[in-house]
Amino acid sequence: MTESLTASLAGAAGDIRLVVLDMAGTTVADGGLVERAFAAAAAELGVEPGSADHAQKLRYVRATMGESKISVFRHLFGDETRAQRANTAFEKAYGDLVADGLVAPVPGAREAIEELAGSGRTVVLTTGFARVTQDAVLAALGWRDLVPLTLCPADAGGRGRPFPDMVLAAFVATKAAQDVRQVAVVGDTSYDVLSGVRAGAGLVAGVRTGAHDDDAFHAAGATHVLDSVAALPALLRTGAR
Structure with a gap:
């Protein structure tokens, strides 16, 4: 492998342009x-x-x-x-x-999304729920216009996680990244992590605000484990590696 190609690959992995975030348990607290x-x-x-x-x-x-x-x-x-x-x-x-008002943002989640967008990155919200439920959550939180794209399994051919389809659909639809290694995938379950790994994302992080634990994240191939999505902007500011 030439030095120029090696440098190109390293740059792709470190320069996150598209951030794909799960909703329930990651950016949205739903209390079970x-x-x-x-x-x-x-x-x-x-x-x-x-x-x-x-x-x-x-x-x-x-x-x-x-x-x-x-x-x-x-x-x-x-x-x-x-x-x-x-x-x-x-x-x-x-x-x-x-x-009934039983969902709320994970503390710091909206601020993290806004900071990521403010840094020039594109943020996409994904879910395993149907579109009608996803829309209800977005409306309840006042998040309809927070990000340019939201995806549910039906929007990506019908297969949800752990398939990589929603991540790849976000990559294709937004055209925010030139390489899948410029994509970050973040979620609270091993299925979120596995979908990011299968998509070839450069950064795949599990967060401790939801369903699964560090062992499950690492077993699925996470590159990082964070206390919360609120820690993601700081991670990306340090180069993500």
């Missing part, structure tokens, strides 16, 4: 609303609260935080009709909880 909404979905499918089946399914929901919710319900309930019923009940229940 996913589990509450899951209870509604389980009830819709006749899963008895307190039963061994309910407990087993809840463990899976916790383990797969960050994955596309319809994918989770396909695994839990088998056929597509039942999965869609569960997903519809889940999204409605979560939306109702959002409407």
Whole structure:
């Protein structure tokens, strides 16, 4: 490898131009609303609260935080009709909880997004929820105009995390970066991390404000672990390496 090519690759990795941020657990604090909404979905499918089946399914929901919710319900309930019923009940229940004012920004998240944008970087918000739920959260927080692009799995061909599709869709749609190594991906689950790794992002960070811990982040291939997304601007100011 020539010196010029080596320098080019190093520059791409250190010069983050596009930042792809997860929502719930990363930039948005929802206080465990996913589990509450899951209870509604389980009830819709006749899963008895307190039963061994309910407990087993809840463990899976916790383990797969960050994955596309319809994918989770396909695994839990088998056929597509039942999965869609569960997903519809889940999204409605979560939306109702959002409407009740039960979501808030992670402390420092909005300020971090604004600082990243102010430094010339493009910020995209992604989620494993359906578009209707994502829009409800954005509206509740007054974030509709905070970033130029928000993505849910349906916006990237239907596959959510841990597939890299939403990261790559952000890369293609924004044209903010010339190389995937100029992309940073940040989330609170191993699925967020894995999606960033699979996309080839130059920086992939787990944050300790949500579902998964340091061991899960490192096992998925995180380049960094942060206490919060609020620490991201300072990391990028130091060169990200």
